[in-house]
Amino acid sequence: MNASQKKANSKTVRFLLLATVLMFGFGYSLVPLYDVFCEITGLNGKTGRIVSADVESKELYDDRLVEVEFVTSVSADLPWDFEPTVEKMLVRPGVETRADFIVKNNANYTLVGNAVPSVAPNAAAKFFNKTECFCFTKQSLEPDQTLTMPVLFVVDPDLPQEVKLLTLGYTFFESLDLASVD
Amino acid sequence: MSEVATHHHDDHHGAHPTGIMRWLTTTNHKDIGTLYLLFSLMMFFIGGTMAMIIRLELFQPGLQFVDPQFYNSMVTMHALIMIFGAVMPAWTGFANWMIPMMIGAPDMALPRLNNWSFWILPFAFTMLLSTLFMPGGAPAGGWTMYPPLVLQTGDAFPFLIFAVHFMGASSIAGAINVVATVFNMRAPGMTLMKLPLFVWTWIITGFLLIASIPVLAGAVTMLLTDKFFGTAFFSAAGGGDPVMFQHIFWFFGHPEVYILILPAFGIVSAIIPTFARKPLFGYSSMVYATGAIAFLSFIVWAHHMFTVGMPLAGELFFMYTTVLIAVPTGVKVFNWVATMWQSSMTFETPMLFALGFVILFTIGGFSGLMLGVTPVDFQYHDTYFVVAHFHYVLVTGAVFALMAGAYFWMPKWTGHMYDETLAKWHFWLSVISVNVLFFPQHFLGLAGMPRRIPDYAVQFADFNMVSSIGGLGYGISQILFVIIVVKCVRGGEKATDEVWEGAQGLEWTLSSPPPYHSFTEAPDPESITGGHR
Ligand code: HEM
Ligand SMILES: [Cu+2]
16 A cells, blocks of 8 residues: 555545544434424424414404314323313314313322323424413422313414314323423 | 466565464455455354244244244344344455455555454444343344334343444444545556446445444434433433434435445346346446435435324325335346346356346335335335335345355355355255245235234234245255355365456456455556446
């Protein structure tokens, strides 16, 4: 191997190592990219979050009603009961609506949980806006404590006409200490 | 090109260590190539034993021999070992042996790195295999390592992750070495468009490796920190999302399947012109088709996850790009067939395996096309149809090409002809049994038999029994290959330098076996002709 080949080799190696490191970083950068992508498109049931004033300015269709259904679940390792007070309601797009959920801690010690929301169908998720939600913060429950928690939401009047039913699901997880809560 | 090699002088770079130290410390491309190939063969048999356990359990419905957890470990370990332990190291082995000889270089560009990249592998696989004896058993969540399931792996979990890191490091090092060798070590006169296609397909594979393996490394590192350090990349509880793992994994995973197959395209493109005694049809279109496949492989990943609930636009995008890959792939198959058209072919074993490759890989390509069509994938996803698809492209594709290449160059490596009669037996037994093994799996999948399950409904019993018999046949036939290799290393008819009548390319101008350092003096630029293969 002559000197110029040696030099060329070390240049190639440096370039390719850099590419390796960049691609490793790219793998990690997919994480925020993925979140941004989901937020923009409403994919993955990630819901929008706005203030009601934005919605009020929109034109309303008086005769339109959308059915909203609530489903709840609790992760297997969290000894809580979690139910909506009503299973379904008819909602007028553009009007702020309230739904209540009841949660009870069956354990004999205090537990902290957080609820992760999801809306189906995916295409409708970005038209579902929560103005206030128990899922924005962690919930701490004493032993045997029962808590009624409200959600205030507005269905955007721009919701595609063919969507007649929205499902809002919540899953309660035991809060991870280091986890960020949305 | 019957110019007899004039490079018989042995090198005088001081004494070589002998015995085990020779192999531990070697920086010679041929020694390292041999190590890679032997390692790969060993893994092929270890992974094969696991496949035999799988087919034994599936011979009849019901749970007979192994418990479901162990069955799932076998499925997971079989895949990891075959992909990362058998096929990928085999390609690196071929690259080590052949690329310096094909481009007229004395050795690889980075001999010390070369030694390291090999010796990481036995370490990684010892670690992976040791998990079989750990509390909680070996990883059983599938080679795709989807969370949250994979996070339930017992003590084996960190060993799985670190084994993947080491395998990845080894293949990246191998890729860097190949790319540096081809870019900087070519003999004068060996222009890029004169490179044999095996070299071309390997540079492109090298780039695929460098671009995709780090992404896998990132994904498994996220799994590790999710499990042990409280991050929540894939845990919904912490605001993460398990589906994101699938996106990241398959961003690596689809280029990976082309990492496994592109060098096979190169080998077949060397063998068919040799035994057809005609230059390869459409050399430059082969190069461009390979590049196109490599590019497309980065934008099709979500065809592995059509059923996760993507929006229509996403399903359409990934369906169109996936089906588009059939175009450059079709160009290749067309060129191989056109090369054989009106040629004077002979059917020595390398040619038989190459022909088997062309026909059977194409069947795998067709089932891939079917899977690429979103609405039908909803039916086929996670069934045996997928299993049939990837075994046609991987076993009758990649492994057949490996066998073809091994027979093609074995006389060059050892200086002896292999036993042609036994080798023909090896081919015919393999080609028949492999179809008995995998063809019925298409029907099982269409009828709805799910993959990765140790038991099944009785209506699937007949085809499973047929498939298991084929499996046993294929497994046993591979022992013949070991016998042939051992016989050939030990002795046999002396091979000429050219070995095959229609052989083209620099490696055939060297003696058989070639000198320890290939081209210590660059070959005559006049002797370098391109476009044959
Ligand atoms: C025309 C080319 C190809 C097309 C259109 C294609 C398409 C597909 C699709 C759509 C799937 C997902 C099926 C499902 O899970 O529902 C799949 C799976 C797979 N393909 Fe291909 N494929 C092609 C070539 C290849 C090649 C060349 C290889 C490897 C050498 C390969 C290896 C695999 C593997 C290993 C899987 C299964 C991964 C897993 O879920 O474990 N494919 N293919
Ligand atoms: Cu794919």
